[in-house]
Amino acid sequence: MRLRRGPWDLLVVGGGTAGLVAAHTAAGFGARVLLVERARTGGDCLWTGCVPSKALVAAAGRTAALARPAHLGVRGAVLRSPGGLPAVAGHWRAAITTIEPHDSPDALRAAGAEVLTGELTFTGPASAVVDGREVRFHHALVATGARPATPDLPGLAAAGPLTSETVWDALERLDEVPRRLVVLGGGPVGCELAQALARLGSRVTVVQSGDRLLAREDPDAADRVRAALAADGVEVRTGTRAEAVDPAAGGGGTVRLSDGARVPFDRLLVALGRVPRTAELGLDRAGVDLDARGHVRVDACLRTSNPRVWAAGDVTEHPAFTHVAGVHGSLAAANAVLGLRRTTSPVVPRVTFTSPEVAAVGVPTGAPLRPGLRAVTVEHDDLDRAVTEDDRTGFTRLVLDRRSRVVGATVVGPRAGESLAEVTLAISRGLRTRDLAAVTHPYPTWGDGVWNAAVADVRRGLARPPVAGALHALVRVRRAWRSVRPPSPPGSLPSREGSV
Template identity: 60%
Template sequence: MPDDAIGRRRWDLLVVGAGTAGLIGAQTAAALGARVLLVERARFGGDCLWTGCVPSKALLAAAHAAADARAAARYGVHADGVTVDVPAVLAHVRRAITTIEPVDSPDAVRRSGARVTSGSVRFTGPASAEIDGRPVRFRQALVATGSAPALPELAGLADAGPLTTDSFWDQPDLPERMAVLGGGTSGCELAQAVARLGVRVTVVEAADRLLAGEDPDASAAVTDALVRDGVQVRTGASVTRVDAGRLVLDDGATVDFDRLLVATGRAPRTAGLGLDVAGVDVDERGAVVVDAALRTTNAHIWAAGDVTGHPQLTHLAGVHGSLAAGNAVLGLRRTVDLSAVPRVTYTQPEVASVGEPTSAAGPDRTVLTRRLRSADRAIAEQNPDGFSRLVVDGRHRVRGATVVGPRAGEALAELTLAVTKGLTTSDLTSSIHPYPTYADPQWNAAIGDARGRLARPAARVVIGALLVARRASAALRRAG
């Protein structure tokens, strides 16, 4: 279909943005038989492919490999003279992106049956828009424009030429010294990665600990790991201004740097979309206001992904993009559930969490903890630092979990299912688990809870009666 025909058709679903939510939303709607137009003003694949998940995990893989090589002597393997070829590492990162890129490409979307075009979308009414000035009509629309790094208002910051989690990847090389402003997931991951690749790193975080939204013990484990990697960690510290190559903190201390990375959060991309003309409300942060079905204040327009203000996670954006698209084209009212959204910080050790917080359990909750040092796999591989922690309710259903250690993200999958489906610790114990794995502590925590129930007085009475009956039966058989 030629571009001039786009405006002549009334589309069942106009999708704005080809990041994860938009791509999956468009493909879902096309699979349902809808006439779909997907519009992207920049690169297909969004932040996850180009500046987020893919490059950061590729960089972390190289960084962890360097650290593992240096530490191999603990196994009796001596890798002397470990060196890091930074241009080769960055080439590895780019290869990861280009290998995955076809999956998110315009051709992949076309194969699903959706139409794609490039340009900037601006809504001109409740059911109309324009693409670079060309009019387009729609029955329903899905806004999936994602988010962009948010820079704090800080004296001297602009003059310092700060890097963000987006622009970090434009560097042809790594600096000798880097300051990282922000100790959340992105700040910790990139700080550890570049430190292991030879950069002198200082992390400055205003909160009293890194990963402030995670279990304090998980935060402490990551902090200890960063310090062992040579990272200087400054928590409870606010930056008052940025001088030439230097952060000035509120206590008068300074942090010198060659490059400054700002990782203090992201803001929804809603500017210039004409949402007010379309009758779509945004909140004080600029996020699109949606109901539980992801419908905006305009009944014809839906939104999914980072632009909504929901947790900024690629996997959540994909699920919500599909849900919103199905609701839009079929008139369904399926609703989102944010009670069991998994999240992972891919440092070493990894931190993976889901559901209710494990550090603030209520009076009707029980917290079960097993340390990784008790796991035979961890002993065999000399990776004892970490734990599994479950929150269970009065009916012994798993309501939340934190896992810290190698492959914690993979270990969390079972616990995410448990939280989602309301499984009990008995459900976990009744499933045979492979041995030995790093998931052993969470299984053992469930086993401990189940055995604890067997030790209760009522259970002991029943068990005792069964034993007595069993012995009596055996005695009768012998007497006969």
């Protein structure tokens, strides 16, 4: 491939979400942009993350809904796709195929960026090589993402463990889901895949070293997810960890746990976090500092210790979410090529796509609240949409400061991620519950939980003695005024004399 002569205004290393958005942003400003990707553009989100996992969750959710007996007055029936697992795999492949053109090299070139496939290594503060070809740059953006972490357990490698990257190819080779599946890790990835595969027929055991699932989330939210997983047949073992794996000769094996239990499996899935992809980039030669875990250290503007080099996405210490990667990729590209000093936002929403969904943003709602903060909770027993769909296990919880500004939230239930969008905006703009309560919301929706919580807080404020006393006094004054001055006939204008 023939490239323009450098130096490039922006060299983007990595074609995942952060890199793609950065390349499009910088090219849109008229910058000369080169994106280097070692494999295929689209990153984990397109090929092994968000897209296939949410397609699998959707298929599993439909299966579970149709299998519920006499739900909503409709007789249920166990659903099995005519094509078995291959038909479900066809669904997630179709989703990838539909989205892939937007992330393709052709789309990048159409936007004005150049694309080069190969392994890049930095050779200095403003230079790199791609498979032996020298590349020089004014600014660079490191967006190489992260890979699944694999623990150093005796016997694990011999058991052929799956990860969020390899599970898709493995499932596509099967006619049915694994009969017995053990999932190591009770975080978002582990819970989502465990529930989805259980709904499609696997006997799933989740092993979580902590005392509960979804350790970062509100304990009440984690409890409801655990109950939902149990209802789907998932066995959850908390407070224990895998100490060794005993592979069987014909495949599968047994996991030995720290509490002495042994759990048999046909396939083993490891979902224990992610490790940044920085080891082979030669970042030391570029003067780019890493933390102890290998993340690229960045300042609030996403600039590294080398003022020419920026970083965004999972390769940094920021939360490893696709939406964060996209926003940060755009921000870093604009800062680099335009010389801006825009900073990242601390308000980062997150969603775990189990059933029920768990969505959270801002100050944690389950932790002991610091002085000056309080929580308002609306159980979905009182949410009309939840009643009509007979799905009342969720709740909405807002954290408010002394001025009733929204500073945190957790929403549990169907479409919780969509409900969270309004709260995220409220936190970002410093809105109060009265601002939310004053807006007309469509009815009936799952988002009513946020509105109902805001209305409940406004009513609480109106019921406090000083305010309530003043309001009651005003009503009495108005009542007395009406008794001596009847209202004007319809259509007439009030007199200036004696008007209130």
